Structure formats: C-alpha cells, structure tokens
Amino acid sequence: MADTISSSKLKLIATNEIGDKALKKRLSTLGAPPLDTLLREAGVVLEDRLRSVSGLKEDGVRLVDEALAPDKKRLILSLHPGEQDGFRMLYRGAMQAIRNPPMHKLIDFSVQRAITLLRLIDSLLLLLPESDPADEAHEFLKKVKKYKSSPNEAMRTVLSTMQGIINGSSRLHLGYESVTANLYWLDNDGHKRRFFALNAKNGTARVWTDYLRNSGYGEYVTELENIASSLLPGIRGQKSGAIKVRDANAGSICDLIRNLSNVFAR
Numbered sequence: 001m002a003d004t005i006s007s008s009k010l011k012l013i014a015t016n017e018i019g020d021k022a023l024k025k026r027l028s029t030l031g032a033p034p035l036d037t038l039l040r041e042a043g044v045v046l047e048d049r050l051r052s053v054s055g056l057k058e059d060g061v062r063l064v065d066e067a068l069a070p071d072k073k074r075l076i077l078s079l080h081p082g083e084q085d086g087f088r089m090l091y092r093g094a095m096q097a098i099r100n101p102p103m104h105k106l107i108d109f110s111v112q113r114a115i116t117l118l119r120l121i122d123s124l125l126l127l128l129p130e131s132d133p134a135d136e137a138h139e140f141l142k143k144v145k146k147y148k149s150s151p152n153e154a155m156r157t158v159l160s161t162m163q164g165i166i167n168g169s170s171r172l173h174l175g176y177e178s179v180t181a182n183l184y185w186l187d188n189d190g191h192k193r194r195f196f197a198l199n200a201k202n203g204t205a206r207v208w209t210d211y212l213r214n215s216g217y218g219e220y221v222t223e224l225e226n227i228a229s230s231l232l233p234g235i236r237g238q239k240s241g242a243i244k245v246r247d248a249n250a251g252s253i254c255d256l257i258r259n260l261s262n263v264f265a266r
Contacts, residue, residue, distance in 0.1 A: 005111060007032045020055055020125035023047065035109035036102040042121040043099030050075075050091070053129045058154060060100065064091045070190070072170060077127060081190050088128070094124055136176045136252060137163065140200055141177055149203025158198060158205060161254040165261045183257070185212075185264045186221075193217065194223060196260060203245055205253045207260065209231060210239035211254040227259045 007030075014027040023045050030041060050056075052090045054067035054075045067074050068088035070081040074247065077087040098117050101107055109117075129136075136157055144155045164181055166174045173184040173192060179201040184192040193215060197206045207228045209221045231252060235241030245253060 004032050004034050005038065005114070010038070013118070017115075017119065019123050020045075020122050023122055023125055025117070033108075035111065036107040038114055039117055039121075040102040040108075042118050043095075043103065046091075046094065046121050046125055047099060048197060049125055049128050057244050061092055063087060064095055067091075068079055075128075076173065076186075078190075083149040084190070094121065111127050114215060123177065137181070140176055140179075140198075143200035144203070147179075147201045147203070149199070149201055150245040151247050151250075154245050154247045155198060155200070155203070156247055157250045158253050161257050162196070162198070163202070165257060169261070169265070171264055183261070187215070187217070191215070193265075196257060198245070204242040205244040205245050205256075206240050207235060207256070208240045209235070223263045228256060231256055 008028060010030060010032070014024050018027065019026045023042060023072055025172055026045055027038075027234070030038065033041070041244070050063055050067055051058075054063075056066050056074070058066050065088065066072060068084065068091060070079065070084040076084065078084045098121060140159065141152060141156055142151060144153055159181055162174055162181065165183070166172045170184050173186055175182050175184060175192075179199055181197040181198040181200075182194050184194050187193055193211045194208050195212065197208065198204075199206065207224060209224055212218075212224070213221045228235050228241060231249075232241030232243055243249065243253070
C-alpha cells in the first residue's frame, strides 16, 4: 500500500514551501492522500498550466513538444534556441518521469522523494505564466476602461486582429508589458523585435521602427515606413509613429497591422 502524508504536514508544506498559487490551492483540498496521488495531482496541475498558457489541447509529452519546441515559437522561455530546447527537455522529463508513472500505476513513494518531486513540479510551474493569453487580454482591456483613453470596442477590435495574426504565424509573438500589448517579430536568432504596440493608458497604436533599425534590419524599416506613412505621415526617419485609436479608424489600424505583419512572412 502506498504511503500517505498527513493533512497537517501537507498543509504545512503547501503554505511554507510551495510557491505556485494553483498548486498550493490544489494541495489544500487533498486532505491526507497517498503520496502517488499527491504527485498525480501535481502532474495534472502542470499539464493543465501548459495547456492554458499555450492554447494547445494535446496531452503529456506531445503537449510539451508542441508548446516548447524552439521552432514552434508557441511558449517562449528563452530567446536562445539551445536554451529553449533545454527547457523543453526539462518539462518533457517531468512529464515522463513524474507525471506519467502515477497516472498509470500505484507507486510506493517515500515521503522525502515525493516532497522532492513536488518541489520540482512547483519550480517548473513558477517558470510558466500564471494566466493564459485570454486573461492577459482581458486585463489589458480593463486598463483601457480604467484610463478611458480610447473607445473600448475599438481597442478590442485592434487587439483581436493582433491575436489573430500571431495564431497564424510561428515568427510573430504577442506580449503584454505594463500598459501595452505588443507585437514582436522573432528573428533568425530568436530575438524579439517589437514593431507594433497598443497603449492602454494613452489609447494609441504605435508602429516602432527603431528596434529593427538598431539591430541592422534597415530593409524592414523602409518597408514598414512605406506601409505606415499614409496613416502616420511623420513616421519616416523617426523611432516610431503613433495614432489615437478611435471607432472611426480601428478598421484602418487593423489593415495596417496585417500589412506590417506580411513584411515578416517571408
């Protein structure tokens, strides 16, 4: 029979040693489980998180490979391809060695081994975002509403276009920083080059060219400036060009984003 852990000891571990909020909450509901059940639940939390933050539906090892393979650009933990693949192997190993065994058979873990593996799962969870892209988009739009910077529906329309573009590309990435939602191009070395941003605080759409220019991608800058100049007349030779997002111009901004993104499709 598999060893168990007392509810009081598990609560103490969850409170003092587990950093991930979802895992901490899950452990608090288990009472006094067998140790293989404890690891099974932790593995499920990890798998669920990977699905949530990647938007994928696969299971186990296939989920890890689809989410973290360097050529997929789905869930980026490092911009260096070798390091990214290292993270993939870490999560792959966790699926194969920690999550899978207790899913398929009963295992007599020692208390110390179970707790060590639980801490490892916790560490892997802490390396991942806590929320999925939909949650981040929701938080961004809440900031738009808070600052009353631009019509909420107009900003939602533009953000939806940004989300649609990255879903069809392995070289484009959508990321959120403070009050901005940003589109990045991933160059051949895996470096992120921002070229477009929505700002929730001031309600602008901004085309960035200096990140590309300073990295030696002048040919892309010229194309972006040519595409954006009709909507942003003063952008040529500048670091960026911005326009307020309104209901009347949201469609034009969406067209601009699509045209800018096509520059990086080759």
